[in-house]
Amino acid sequence: MxxxxxxxxxxxxxxxxxxxxxxxxxxxxxxxxxxxxxxxxxxxxxxxxxxxxxxxxxKYRRKSDDDKTAYISHxxxxxxxxxxxxxxxxxxxxxxxxxxxxxxRDFSKDSLEVHAVGQKWFWDFKYKSGKSSAGEFYVPVNTPIKLIMTSKDVLHSFFLPGMRIKQDVIPGRYTALAFTPNKEGTYQVFCTEYCGDQHSSMLAKMKVVSQEEYEQWLQEDASAGLSLVEVGQKVYEQKCAVCHNTNAERKVGPGFAGLYNSERQFADGSSAVADENYIRESILVPGAKVVNGYPPAMPSFQGQLSEDELSGLIEFIKSLK
Amino acid sequence: MASSTHNYLNHEKGLWSWLTTLDHKRIGIMYMITVLLFFAIGGTFAMLLRTELIAPGETIFGAQLYNQAMTFHGAIMVFMVIIPGIPAFIGNFILPLHIGAKDVAFPRLNLLSWYCLIVGAAITFVSLIYHGSDTGWTFYTPYSIETDNGTTWVVLGAFVMGFSSILTGVNFVTTVHKLRCKGMTFFRMPLMVWGLYSTAILQILATPVLGITLLLLAAERILGVGIFDPKLGGDPVLFQHFFWFYSHPAVYIMILPAMGIISELITAFSRKTIFGYRAIAFSSIGIAAVSFFVWGHHMFVSGQSELAGVIFSLLTMLVGVPTAIKTFNWVATLYKGSVQFQSPMLYALGFLFLFTIGGVTGIMLATIGMDVHFHDTYFVVAHFHYVMVGGTLMAIMGGIYYWFPKMFGKMYNELAAQLSFLFIFIGFNVTFFPQFVLGAMGMPRRYFDYLPIYEPLNKISTFGAYMIGFGFLIGLYVIIDGLLKGPKASDNPWGAKTLEWQTASPPPHENFLTEPEVTAGPYEYR
Amino acid sequence: MSTDNTVTAGGHKHAHHFRDGLHEFEASKFGVWLFLATEILMFGGLFVGYFLYQSRYPEMFVEGASFLDWRYGSVNTIVLLISSLTMALSIHYAQKNNKKACVTNLVITLVCAGAFMVIKYLEYSHKFHLGLFPGEAFSYADAVAPNLAMYFSFYFLMTGLHGSHVLIGMGLIIWVLIRASKGEFNSEYYTPLEGVGLFWHLVDLIWIYLFPILYLI
Structure with a gap:
């Protein structure tokens, strides 16, 4: 009291x-x-x-060696x-x-639903309109939001410190978060369930904006007016940067600089030249050819990238010398 | 009492006589050596982790090595240091002396349990050949199923070490029930024995569940049985329920005997009977009982139902009550006492200081609406280090200094021991207090890299870790110096009343030359 | 450490830290009971998992159980019950100083345990033949439920863990059998026999629970 x-x-x-x-x-x-x-x-x-x-x-420190103490049992x-x-x-x-x-845990409101998918090591967001984004998503201010979440691989956890909420994201099942942002701004998203090497890089941003700005963002075509390389760069930043450098240095996977047209040695002893088809296969079926000395850690991006994004990514990798 | 020249240390000679010994005191000393060795390894990992975190980005090693160091730091400190630290090491040495017995009930099992620890630890370290393990000591599925390295070995190692814990538990409960000397009624037992007794019950009841959980995880990795694997229709969250059903009581396996040591130290160094003996004794049992029903508080955001979360929050609050009673009773014991600031007492006071902070932050975490923000952040890291290091490790250190003269018949350098305490205590607060703030600011745990806003506090924290490390180096010096050159200790250098001080230092092979007979409580300072 | 032991009336030396043989017997029995509690909790974890998934996938568990032949299970139950009885009898005869009957009963117990394992072997090989392996090795083609492998994961884990206890129990019975035939047990001292007996009854008891859960429900 x-x-x-x-x-x-x-x-x-x-x-x-x-x-x-x-x-x-x-x-x-x-x-x-x-x-x-x-x-x-x-x-x-x-x-x-x-x-x-x-x-x-x-107060009761020992004063002499034959101190008498009170006998108080309880x-x-x-x-x-x-x-x-x-x-x-x-x-x-x-x-x-x-x-x-x-x-x-109040999900009763008529909320705006956004789907979030966790995957080593980035977050993907999908809206009802079909709009999707990675690493960053927008929500309108003063609107109840419901995040419907799942994971493609292991446990993750979606943590929004600005909203004081978090929820584990579990493969094979949906979990949800509800919140009503009342302040515009950019909010940090962390993954708070340990998920491997780049756990601490599994970050995202949530932008809380006005209703108009939100609708405008929902309408805009992210890749309109961009060159193929620019489209690729965008995809790279959202999905590849966690594990691959733009220079030649190894991170989780190999660095991209100078990768194109280089000779790749595989774990099974065979080798191939990294042409467009090789890069395409490595993105869609990464387990097919694993370069010697690397763990088979890369997830498949089959069905996650449009044909344009795929071509853009390949052109972007080619542009890195 | 004149100390006899014949004692357990010179009863038999040679390494082989140690490795095959059935004497609980010698087994205790063997545990001491192994636990201190593992502590040095685990502590080295801690220093590496803090050094990596001194600045954002990569400083000394990459993410992969960081995660491995984090896993080994946790697994070593939990399974090889803190769990065996008090029961198997100090408890082994002290329990039979405390109740006036010649040995524990099953000396062969006692030796076997030491070998289980060694074999389990060896199996754990085999994983290093297979690229180590990077799951964290909690082995959460499905990551622990997928990760491609030696995790299976760590899991099997922990399984074998579990046997060590179970055997110690069986041994101690039987010993307490059957081997008390004449006149040693339950309510005349030192509170250390009550702590060890409630711990042993937890070891018996909780560890087998960990055993089966780890076996299932190993089967999952080797055979793909699908029980915890969502790809095969299993439930990864079930693993968490199983795991915490053991590992939450395990937290009390770590803290209850520490509380026992504190009761001994506070009475001995304030020359006063304990305040509220029965309340402290029963609260040990109470904590042990409730501990089986609170595991869900590790899972407030794991996807369990709101109702389950709320019930677990309520039950967890109940653990706070007996813990609060103990804390208040210890402070009340000091009232009108004659307090002497020897190094064991400094550790006991350090325990009370740090454990109080660890306790109140525990209540904050038990408050479900608050925990949602704090869960899996550095707030949790700071909380359990305050309880496990500030609590248990402080008690272990205090216990070592307290019983050192009894164990080896020698005294150590008191000044150096106090200096060591000073570095550890201050360094500890410098390391872990900023982590509460980091957690409130939202920094998640198990992060190899962090946002720049967290940098200043992380720097302070790393600096504090070096202070702790230095403090423990002084502590190591104190122990080695005391062993080699320490002056002879008297039988009862602290003027304590419990039975172990009524025999020689070091005690003879069978502990007491004549079987003791008890006529009063353990803390009769009149 | 044998020098520390004290010789008592029956020829057995009780360990130096006990007052007398009875004190040692009581402490040992108490310890065995505590250990049995850990065994029950260990199996308890598996049972909890089994019931959880059974309620989640009831059809799959029905399909899985249809591969189990209740006749094998029943025979095994009877065999184990007989062995429990003979185990108890062997202790009884040890208490009566009847060495021959004690040894005979232990041999029957051992034979029953062996019969149990043979029947388990027949059951296992039948399932392996069909491809009903646990986990990823599962290769039975006509399964209706998509995750039928999980049923057999549980089946093999539970019966396997139980089976390994039967094997350990057989080892322990052989140990007390050798000691009994040397005439080490008598009305004054039969502590190891009592402990092994308790363990064996527990192994039996676990099967009493496993049998209806796996074969009958």
């Missing part, structure tokens, strides 16, 4: 979000109030225990008190936490 009052008083003066990321929704603000309450009660508890500890050890009232008060506090925390959690 005491903690509650203090937290309300302090909460007014200190901004609850001191160390928290930008507050992007109503729920985020609620989480931050809960955080403030927890922080203040915890601080009081720590001051009591650690303060009491320091006070006692200093005190039922005190022990009841310091189990009951924490219990009540814990129940308040539990109830408050439940309330906030319930807000997070």
């Amino acid at each position: 005491f903690g509650l009052i203090i937290s309300l008083l302090v909460g007014k003066t200190i901004k609850a979000s001191t160390f928290m990321p930008v507050q992007g929704s109503q729920v985020a603000a609620q989480v931050d109030s809960l955080y403030m309450f927890l922080l203040v009660t915890s601080a009081i508890f720590c001051v009591l225990v650690i303060g009491g500890l320091i006070y006692f050890v200093l 005190n039922n009232f005190l022990e009841f008190l310091w189990s009951f008060i924490p219990f009540v506090l814990f129940m308040i925390m539990f109830g408050w936490g439940w309330h906030v959690f319930h807000q997070m």
Whole structure:
């Protein structure tokens, strides 16, 4: 109770979000109030225990080798008190936490649905209109959003710190996140379930924009007016950059510079020249020819790239010398 | 009591007599050597990880090596250091002495359990030949099924080490039930024994479930049985349920005996009887009992139902109550005591300081609406290091310094031991407190690379890690110096009341020259 | 460490940290019971997994069970029940200082255990012949359920883990059989026999649960 009052008083003066990321929704603000309450009660508890500890050890430090100490075996009232008060506090925390959690899991609203697919190591987004994007997606401000998510390979987790929400993404099943952004801006997306080598590079951005801007983005054809190489570069940045460098240096897979027309040695001892067909096959059926010394780690991109994007990507790789 | 020249250390001679010994004290010392060795390896991995994280991007090694170092740091510290650290090492040495027994109930099983640990560890390290393992110590499926390296060996190694834990548990429960000396009723046992007893129950009940889970995972990797593999109709989240059904109680396997040590240290160095003996004893059992029903709090965002999450949140809150009782009772024990700041006591006070912070952040994480933000961020990393290092490891260090004179009959350099504590304690806070803030800021765990905004705090954290490392190096010096050149210790250098101090230092082969008879509680400082 | 042991009336030396033979017997029995608890929890994990997937894929489990012949299972159940009885009898005769009857009963127990394993071998080879392997090796062409392999993963894991316990049990029975035939057990001392007996009853008990779950439901 005491903690509650203090937290309300302090909460007014200190901004609850001191160390928290930008507050992007109503729920985020609620989480931050809960955080403030927890922080203040915890601080009081720590001051009591650690303060009491320091006070006692200093006051009752050994003065001589034959100090007599008091024989106090127990005190039922005190022990009841310091189990009951924490219990009540814990129940308040539990109830408050439940309330906030319930807000997070509220899918009842008529929301804008966006599909998100996690895959080593990028996020793909798909809208009902057929628009799709990778690594970045747009949502309109003040609109309930529902993300319907699944994974193509292993567990991932979709974390939006600005909204204070996250949800594991599981292969073979859908999970969902609901939020209503109330502040325009760019929000960071992290993967928070360990998924291998480039787990920490599995990032994305969410842009919260006005309704008009959102609709405009939905309409625009991402590749209109771009050259093939530029289309390819865009695809590269969204889907390939996690594992492949634009120079010749090895990352997870080989670097792209100088790859075109080079002689490739495979794990089974055979070799081939990296022409257009070889690159195409490596993108669509990566397991068919694995270069010696590399793990067979690349996922297939069959069905994920349009014919234009594929040609663009091949032209982009060819352009890297 | 005059100390006899005949003791367990010179009872028999030669390496072979150690490797085939059935004496619980010698087995305890063998555990000490292995655990400290594994701790050095695990700690080296920790230093490498923190060095890599000193700046964003690649600094000393790439993502692949980072993930392997992260996995080995976790697996070594959990399975080879913290789980055997107190029960198998300190507990083995102290438990029979504490209850006035000549040995544990099954000395052969006791030796076998040490060999299980060694063989399990050896199997784990075989994985290094097959490109190591990069799953993290939690082995989450389906990543752990797919990843193409020596993960199977780590899994099988952990399985074998599980036997070590089970055998120790069976041994200790039987010992406590059947081998107490005359007059040693349950409520006259030192609280360390209560801690070890509740731990042993957890080891018996939880470890087999880990065993079958790891076997299933190995079968999944070798045969593709499909139970955890979504491609074959299995459920990857079921693995998490199985895994945490063991691994959450395992957290208490790590902390309960540490709490036992703290009760010993606080009473001995404040020369005062424990405040609320029964409350502390029963809260150990209470924590052990509730620990089986809280595993779901590791899975608030794993895709379990909202109701399940809420129930697990509620049950987890209940663990907080007995933990709070213990903490308050320890502080109350100091009241009107005669507190002496020897190095074991410094570790006990350090434990109380760090464990309190670890505890309150645990409650924050149990609050389900809050956990959704904190889950799998550095907040969690900081929390469990505060509990496991700030709690368990502090207790292990305190325990080593406390019982060192009993184990080896020698004293160590007190000043160096205090210096070591200072570096570890300050370094620990410098390392892990910033990680709470990093977690609140949203930095996910198990990240090889991070956004530039997280850089300053990561730099501080790495600096703190070096301080801890330096502190442990001093600690190593203290132990080796004490072993080689330490002055002779008296039988009861701390003036403590429990039974192990009533026999010689080091104790004779059968612990007591005449069977002790107990007539009062363990902390009768009157 | 044998020098530390104390000789008691029956010729057996109880270990130095026990007060007497009875104290040792009680502690050992207590320890065995604790170990049996771990065994039950280990199998418990498998049972939980089995029931979970059975409720998720009921048709697949029905199809899988149709490959199991309840007659083999029943014979095995009876064989194991007999072996449990003879195991108990061997302890009984050890307590009565009847060495011959004790050894005879142990031999019958061992024969029953062997018969169990032979029948298991026949069952396994029949399934392997059809291509009903666990996991990825599954090669039975006429399966209706797409993930029928999982049923056989469970079948082989559960019966395999149980079978390995039968084998370990046989090893333990051979050990006590040798000791019994040397006349080491008597009314004063039969601790190993009692422990092995408890283990063997547990192995039997697990089968009593496995049999209806796999063969009858």
